[in-house]
Amino acid sequence: NAGVTQTPKFRVLKTGQSMTLLCAQDMNHEYMYWYRQDPGMGLRLIHYSVGEGTTAKGEVPDGYNVSRLKKQNFLLGLESAAPSQTSVYFCASSFRGVPYNEQFFGPGTRLTVL
Amino acid sequence: DAKTTQPNSMESNEEEPVHLPCNHSTISGTDYIHWYRQLPSQGPEYVIHGLTSNVNNRMASLAIAEDRKSSTLILHRATLRDAAVYYCILRDHGKNFVFGPGTRLSVLP
Numbered sequence: 001n002a003g004v005t006q007t008p009k010f011r012v013l014k015t016g017q018s019m020t021l022l023c024a025q026d027m028n029h030e031y032m033y034w035y036r037q038d039p040g041m042g043l044r045l046i047h048y049s050v051g052e053g054t055t056a057k058g059e060v061p062d063g064y065n066v067s068r069l070k071k072q073n074f075l076l077g078l079e080s081a082a083p084s085q086t087s088v089y090f091c092a093s094s095f096r097g098v099p100y101n102e103q104f105f106g107p108g109t110r111l112t113v114l
Numbered sequence: 115d116a117k118t119t120q121p122n123s124m125e126s127n128e129e130e131p132v133h134l135p136c137n138h139s140t141i142s143g144t145d146y147i148h149w150y151r152q153l154p155s156q157g158p159e160y161v162i163h164g165l166t167s168n169v170n171n172r173m174a175s176l177a178i179a180e181d182r183k184s185s186t187l188i189l190h191r192a193t194l195r196d197a198a199v200y201y202c203i204l205r206d207h208g209k210n211f212v213f214g215p216g217t218r219l220s221v222l223p
Binding site for chain 2: 040041043058059103108
């Protein structure tokens with residue numbers, strides 16, 4: 001099993017450009033999450049999904065959109081990138097109904113917005 | 115949401131035990147205590163979790179105070195590979211994780 005994979009690993013954007021980050025998991029997990037991590041800080045939840053076709057806002061959703069058209073994929077979109085969105089983005093997934101909700105994380109995407 | 119307090123950084127010598135503290139004085143009765151760690155340039159990974167009783171697994175032990183206002187993650191023999199940021203997180207069932215800045219553990223050879 002590949003676990004959770006993220007594409008791309010690195011990206012540089014200019015202010016105002018758009019892009020989509022792809023997260024894929026092969027563990028048949030119902031729940032998927034997008035986090036961002038700024039230098040020296042913990043992870044902050046952007047959006048999450050509790051199943052195919054569902055999405056919900058997390059702690060810092062502004063400037064991002066998400067879609068979960070297939071159970072195994074969770075896409076994070078930036079419609080008009082801003083320098084404040086320079087960060088490392090992590091995707092995670094977990095089973096539904098597990099009381100302790102162990103989350104499995106991808107390797108991250110490092111995004112720089114100039 | 116209940117908050118956690120951890121030291122910013124700690125050091126340990128290789129092959130010695132490490133005790134990583136976490137204070138959570140406002141914990142509710144249904145909050146689970148979770149520990150994750152993040153190795154350099156990687157995503158976080160699950161370490162251990164508990165509710166009331168002490169817990170052991172192949173990676174670590176979790177000691178929970180009787181009043182649940184604090185807990186300690188114990189690495190029995192630190193290796194260089196254990197150098198990471200360790201996050202103590204409280205989470206009630208059905209709610210999302212909230213990561214703080216964690217404790218950066220350095221392991222000295």
